[in-house]
Amino acid sequence: MTSGSAGPGSLAPAGPGRGRRRTTASVPDLVARAREGDARAVARLISLVEDESPLLREVMAGLAPHAGHAQVVGITGSPGVGKSTSTNALVGELRRAGKRVGVLAVDPSSPFSGGALLGDRVRMQDHATDRDVYIRSMASRGHLGGLAWTTPQALRVLDAAGCDVILVETVGVGQSEVEIAGLADTTLVLLAPGMGDGIQAAKAGILEIGDLYVVNKADRDGADQVKRDLRSMLALATRAEGAWKPPIVSTVAAKGEGLDGVVAEIERHHAWLASSGELERRRTRRARDEIEAIAVTALRERWGDVHGRSELDELAAAVVAGESDPYAAADVLLASIQTS
Amino acid sequence: MTSGSAGPGSLAPAGPGRGRRRTTASVPDLVARAREGDARAVARLISLVEDESPLLREVMAGLAPHAGHAQVVGITGSPGVGKSTSTNALVGELRRAGKRVGVLAVDPSSPFSGGALLGDRVRMQDHATDRDVYIRSMASRGHLGGLAWTTPQALRVLDAAGCDVILVETVGVGQSEVEIAGLADTTLVLLAPGMGDGIQAAKAGILEIGDLYVVNKADRDGADQVKRDLRSMLALATRAEGAWKPPIVSTVAAKGEGLDGVVAEIERHHAWLASSGELERRRTRRARDEIEAIAVTALRERWGDVHGRSELDELAAAVVAGESDPYAAADVLLASIQTS
Numbered sequence: 018m019t020s021g022s023a024g025p026g027s028l029a030p031a032g033p034g035r036g037r038r039r040t041t042a043s044v045p046d047l048v049a050r051a052r053e054g055d056a057r058a059v060a061r062l063i064s065l066v067e068d069e070s071p072l073l074r075e076v077m078a079g080l081a082p083h084a085g086h087a088q089v090v091g092i093t094g095s096p097g098v099g100k101s102t103s104t105n106a107l108v109g110e111l112r113r114a115g116k117r118v119g120v121l122a123v124d125p126s127s128p129f130s131g132g133a134l135l136g137d138r139v140r141m142q143d144h145a146t147d148r149d150v151y152i153r154s155m156a157s158r159g160h161l162g163g164l165a166w167t168t169p170q171a172l173r174v175l176d177a178a179g180c181d182v183i184l185v186e187t188v189g190v191g192q193s194e195v196e197i198a199g200l201a202d203t204t205l206v207l208l209a210p211g212m213g214d215g216i217q218a219a220k221a222g223i224l225e226i227g228d229l230y231v232v233n234k235a236d237r238d239g240a241d242q243v244k245r246d247l248r249s250m251l252a253l254a255t256r257a258e259g260a261w262k263p264p265i266v267s268t269v270a271a272k273g274e275g276l277d278g279v280v281a282e283i284e285r286h287h288a289w290l291a292s293s294g295e296l297e298r299r300r301t302r303r304a305r306d307e308i309e310a311i312a313v314t315a316l317r318e319r320w321g322d323v324h325g326r327s328e329l330d331e332l333a334a335a336v337v338a339g340e341s342d343p344y345a346a347a348d349v350l351l352a353s354i355q356t357s
Numbered sequence: 358m359t360s361g362s363a364g365p366g367s368l369a370p371a372g373p374g375r376g377r378r379r380t381t382a383s384v385p386d387l388v389a390r391a392r393e394g395d396a397r398a399v400a401r402l403i404s405l406v407e408d409e410s411p412l413l414r415e416v417m418a419g420l421a422p423h424a425g426h427a428q429v430v431g432i433t434g435s436p437g438v439g440k441s442t443s444t445n446a447l448v449g450e451l452r453r454a455g456k457r458v459g460v461l462a463v464d465p466s467s468p469f470s471g472g473a474l475l476g477d478r479v480r481m482q483d484h485a486t487d488r489d490v491y492i493r494s495m496a497s498r499g500h501l502g503g504l505a506w507t508t509p510q511a512l513r514v515l516d517a518a519g520c521d522v523i524l525v526e527t528v529g530v531g532q533s534e535v536e537i538a539g540l541a542d543t544t545l546v547l548l549a550p551g552m553g554d555g556i557q558a559a560k561a562g563i564l565e566i567g568d569l570y571v572v573n574k575a576d577r578d579g580a581d582q583v584k585r586d587l588r589s590m591l592a593l594a595t596r597a598e599g600a601w602k603p604p605i606v607s608t609v610a611a612k613g614e615g616l617d618g619v620v621a622e623i624e625r626h627h628a629w630l631a632s633s634g635e636l637e638r639r640r641t642r643r644a645r646d647e648i649e650a651i652a653v654t655a656l657r658e659r660w661g662d663v664h665g666r667s668e669l670d671e672l673a674a675a676v677v678a679g680e681s682d683p684y685a686a687a688d689v690l691l692a693s694i695q696t697s
Contacts, residue, residue, distance in 0.1 A: 080682070305669055305670065309687075337641050350648060
């Protein structure tokens with residue numbers, strides 16, 4: 018599968034640009050190097066994904082046979098609950114357990130993406146020289162801080178590169194916390210005492226998405242109250258027989274306390290997912306969503322992207338003028354795909 | 358266009374159900390009665406929209422020639438800023454100006470939808486007997502309290518029924534505030550002093566969507582500060598030459614103060630929209646979005662709705678198994694539409 022640095026399908030443009038380092042590898046070569054753990058090849062592949070490179074399709078086709086191994090763990094929580102500290106500590110704990118770890122930070126306030134205090138950023142350097150840890154921040158392109166739509170594709174890169182666990186960190190506001198649950202095998206919701214909005218935020222939807230709740234800063238006043246509140250709210254949920262009951266774990270991430278418990282629950286959840294058939298179901302649903310999103314995006318481009326005024330514009334103008342209605346217009350649009 | 362109560366296209370099922378009052382009018386008859394201001398016909402049409410009735414297409418086709426007159430005003434703001442009180446006072450002010458007014462409440466906490474204090478609900482009865490005011494709450498079906506996707510269709514009913522102004526009230530959290538700006542000709546953002554999150558919320562996106570800012574409870578401490586903050590934040594926005602500069606208006610809605618200023622600014626904005634060509638642009642964009650949403654929904658149903666396992670499920674399983682990738686799968690899906 019690997020090929021030389023300037024073979025067919027090479028990233029090198031013909032001519033002057035050719036000598037530049039980052040444009041000399043072919044996609045199959047990059048995939049092969051990424052699978053061997055070459056961090057630069059991983060970085061390059063994720064950049065191709067992020068930039069929506071014309072090579073994206075080739076990248077995805079090259080990765081497909083090698084993906085499906087990694088456990089994707091989404092980490093969400095309000096700002097201030099210690100999300101970055103927890104992610105960092107969790108990386109350390111997973112490394113002690115011998116796992117290869119990927120981190121995708123899709124949180125604009127994350128130290129990985131440069132939004133936080135220097136202190137935090139320095140702390141994350143713990144793992145900067147560990148070649149079995151790959152850390153990457155993603156630009157959050159969706160509106161309102163949602164997950165970049167390229168996130169699932171970046172996950173596939175890290176998966177094919179041999180990560181055992183991929184942590185996806187995002188800020189717990191609005192859309193993104195629901196989106197992360199759609200992407201992850203296991204969703205970890207972080208709470209902390211002293212956050213006025215801890216349980217309030219929980220009410221807004223977090224209680225439906227967590228597979229695992231972590232009460233961080235458990236040495237502070239109010240931690241027991243947060244756990245009690247959480248426990249009684251979770252008890253209200255109706256669950257089918259045999260369904261997963263989300264556990265609550267306490268940590269003091271800044272002191273590295275309790276992370277072993279988190280890793281144990283992540284592993285227990287993964288085992289339950291696999292044995293219950295839920296892992297297959299979640300991954301199939303995720304693939305469905307991804308395929309559908311790509312197909313719909315392609316159609317939208319086709320509908321909107323004709324020289325000058327597009328067919329969709331014409332139809333919209335007819336609706337505004339009262340000459341048509343949206344359903345009749347949608348029929349015309351759909352008929353046009355079938356004959357195009 | 359009107360037909361008898363049991364003609365072709367009648368809502369009455371053959372047989373026993375036939376005598377029931379709400380099933381005896383044909384769609385053309387309902388449309389004709391709605392245009393004459395019959396509130397029950399309006400209610401019935403909106404119910405057909407909300408229930409996604411099989412007659413929906415006929416309803417939309419029947420309304421199309423009569424829509425396009427109403428000015429749609431979206432009203433958004435955090436809970437506690439006095440949104441319901443303001444909407445109520447605004448209805449009164451618009452009535453005094455001789456306008457026919459529709460109110461669509463898509464806010465789960467709205468008194469219209471039954472989520473608020475009885476006191477509020479009673480207060481809204483001000484307009485309950487006014488036949489030139491039509492008030493309707495919509496179930497918020499989108500996830501996370503977003504606007505129901507049926508909202509644009511309900512707007513079309515009220516529009517065809519002859520409303521001059523339609524107020525769409527929604528709670529200002531996350532998605533819905535952006536969605537409302539997509540639906541409305543004029544977006545009114547409400548703020549109030551003493552709400553810790555007033556300007557904070559504004560930062561999160563409200564500053565990009567408001568055509569008009571209303572600082573309610575202007576007789577309270579802090580109102581001047583809210584206005585100052587708002588003014589300086591709005592001043593930072595870069596606007597094209599000739600673009601609309603969102604004004605800031607003060608009100609004390611509970612005492613009916615300042616609403617005349619709000620109505621004046623709504624009218625001034627409408628005049629600007631019409632003269633600048635922006636009204637046409639916004640309405641065309643809205644129709645585009647609506648047509649596209651209907652077409653995409655139809656495709657999704659087709660992809661997912663085959664007996665047993667759908668084509669999309671098969672493709673997703675192949676992606677999970679590493680036999681295909683999402684792009685290749687999307688190609689197959691798109692090819693299947695063209696030949697179906």
